[in-house]
Amino acid sequence: MEITKENKFTEEQTQIALFAKAFGHPARVKILQYLFESKSCVCGDIVEEIGLAQSTISQHLKELKKIGLIQGSVDGTSVCYCIDNENWTKMKNLLGEFFDQDHEMKSDCC
Amino acid sequence: MEITKENKFTEEQTQIALFAKAFGHPARVKILQYLFESKSCVCGDIVEEIGLAQSTISQHLKELKKIGLIQGSVDGTSVCYCIDNENWTKMKNLLGEFFDQDHEMKSDCC
DNA sequence: TAATTCAATCGTAAAATTACGATTAAACAA
DNA sequence: TTGTTTAATCGTAATTTTACGATTGAATTA
Numbered sequence: 001m002e003i004t005k006e007n008k009f010t011e012e013q014t015q016i017a018l019f020a021k022a023f024g025h026p027a028r029v030k031i032l033q034y035l036f037e038s039k040s041c042v043c044g045d046i047v048e049e050i051g052l053a054q055s056t057i058s059q060h061l062k063e064l065k066k067i068g069l070i071q072g073s074v075d076g077t078s079v080c081y082c083i084d085n086e087n088w089t090k091m092k093n094l095l096g097e098f099f100d101q102d103h104e105m106k107s108d109c110c
Numbered sequence: 111m112e113i114t115k116e117n118k119f120t121e122e123q124t125q126i127a128l129f130a131k132a133f134g135h136p137a138r139v140k141i142l143q144y145l146f147e148s149k150s151c152v153c154g155d156i157v158e159e160i161g162l163a164q165s166t167i168s169q170h171l172k173e174l175k176k177i178g179l180i181q182g183s184v185d186g187t188s189v190c191y192c193i194d195n196e197n198w199t200k201m202k203n204l205l206g207e208f209f210d211q212d213h214e215m216k217s218d219c220c
Numbered sequence: 221t222a223a224t225t226c227a228a229t230c231g232t233a234a235a236a237t238t239a240c241g242a243t244t245a246a247a248c249a250a
Numbered sequence: 251t252t253g254t255t256t257a258a259t260c261g262t263a264a265t266t267t268t269a270c271g272a273t274t275g276a277a278t279t280a
Contacts, residue, residue: 027118105193164257230273231270245256
């Protein structure tokens with residue numbers, strides 16, 4: 001998604017797409033589920049859990065961090081990742097509203 | 111997403127990612143919003159509305175159809191697209207459950 | 221200090237996505 | 251029948267994504 005075509009879409013449309021993209025790969029879905037379910041959130045544990053190379057997981061974590069869904073805090077030589085609850089809620093509200101469009105459906109053709 | 115790595119992820123994780131991917135581009139977000147809001151759902155009108163080439167829109171519509179979120183019905187020389195409400199609901203439930211994980215959060219580190 | 225551990229980054233290759241113009245095929249109109 | 255309209259498909263280029271091994275850098279341990 002280039003910056004140059006942002007005029008074609010609203011901020012909201014772009015933001016929905018960016019959030020959705022974060023869930024658009026099963027590895028990132030699994031990482032997020034793991035962060036919710038597990039007591040541990042250490043990067044090394046995530047690597048073992050998901051079953052992809054360490055550098056690949058690092059890339060996925062970077063993306064999730066960039067969009068704001070997770071945070072990482074350094075703890076010695078390891079890094080602990082966890083859900084950013086504030087942004088998770090924002091995401092839920094934005095996507096939730098988008099999903100609930102079917103309740104105010106105006107269209108009647110087809 | 112190759113088929114070969116499906117063993118690394120559950121059906122559910124893969125399905126969540128596939129649905130999310132459908133929303134992972136602002137053009138498809140806009141198309142879906144248009145289909146909900148507008149009385150018209152003719153392909154040509156969508157092309158005008160979004161502001162991308164006809165062939166590009168056709169590709170996006172194909173993806174949305176493939177994942178099952180929309181249906182297309184031929185009407186003369188034009189094609190009328192609309193939301194597949196049954197699958198939209200399935201998607202809402204699946205993604206909604208995924209989003210609501212924060213309510214049963216077990217993790218407490220960080 | 222030297223060796224070790226952990227995760228980020230680099231470099232790179234393969235695959236997927238996005239976009240467009242051109243062409244095709246089907247339905248309709250003259 | 252011939253021409254027109256509409257949307258799908260084809261071919262292709264540019265960009266992005268995904269994945270991996272190798273390297274780096276920071277913190278810890280011996």
